[in-house]
Amino acid sequence: MKIQAKSLVDTVAERLEEAIIGGELAPGERVFEQVLAADYGISRGPLREAIRRLEGRRLLERTANKGVRVVDLSPERLEELLQVRESLEGMAARLAAGQIGDDEVGELRKLLETHQETSLEKGYYQQSGDFDFHFRIVQASGNGFLISLLTEDLYDLLRLYRYKSSTMVGRAEQALAEHHAIVDALAAHDPDAAEAAMRTHISNARTHARMALERAEAEAASTAEG
Incomplete structure (x- = not known):
């Protein structure tokens, strides 16, 4: 076309x-x-x-x-990137918990309702910009340097890796539940719980992304042998 x-x-x-x-x-x-x-x-x-x-x-x-x-999705690059992501987005969730407003929390809950209705059948893939759950939380942190790192320098690579992890069977439902846990912690204005929930979410995403890469490599090797 x-x-x-x-x-x-x-x-x-x-x-x-x-x-x-x-x-x-x-x-x-x-x-x-x-x-x-x-x-x-x-x-x-x-x-x-x-x-x-x-x-x-x-x-x-x-x-x-x-x-x-x-860009090559090597396991080594994946591990390095998601280590950075876990630390930075954990910090963003901690900061956001201290200052996020009720209206913003409400918008996040509405967003997750939309994701429940539209995203799970095809894998929990995030669109760019304001639709992106993680993007909104980073913005809510209020830290300009952190926002720049996560929404400019690393943003597209993070979306790429998140998409790969979201395609694993069972990950979509799990990721949505983890997002709800993050919002609950933000709504309670509990920095420790918000950071812990975000870190858990990203750690699980790292595991599934690694599995997706290993599966893709195995399929490529099988195709080459055939």
Whole structure:
């Protein structure tokens, strides 16, 4: 399907992001400008700009003599990233518990109701921006440096890893229950409980993400042998 221009570079960047997050473009896969330009029905100029944007967001990587590739979801990178995420988002939940308002808590509960209705059948995949449960809690922390780290520098990689973990059987229901526990702690304005609930949630997500990567590697090896 060819893309109709609105803001063409924005549209192409969104399409590439969806392809990466959803697995249409596989981890480590090389991105060929000529092929994508033909697929999207656009010239290579807007495509190159979109690629540069996703390089800046760490979803694409450019290396000498190898061109542009989708970020590689190695177990080592996963472990490093989720260690950082557990600490930073635990801190965000702790800070948010001390100052979040009743209206914000109510909005989080409504958000989880929406997730219950729309997200569980296909895996508990978070959309970007204000729809994202984690994004809202980070914003509620009120700490500018923490917000910048989690919503700019690490945000897209975190979404990518969260999507991979959410596709494991049984994880969607478990993740939703963990989100409810986090909101309950925030509503009680209990910093210790909020941080503990968030850390538990992310630790479980790390386990499921690791399992998803191991499964993908096993399937790839089986396909290669066949």
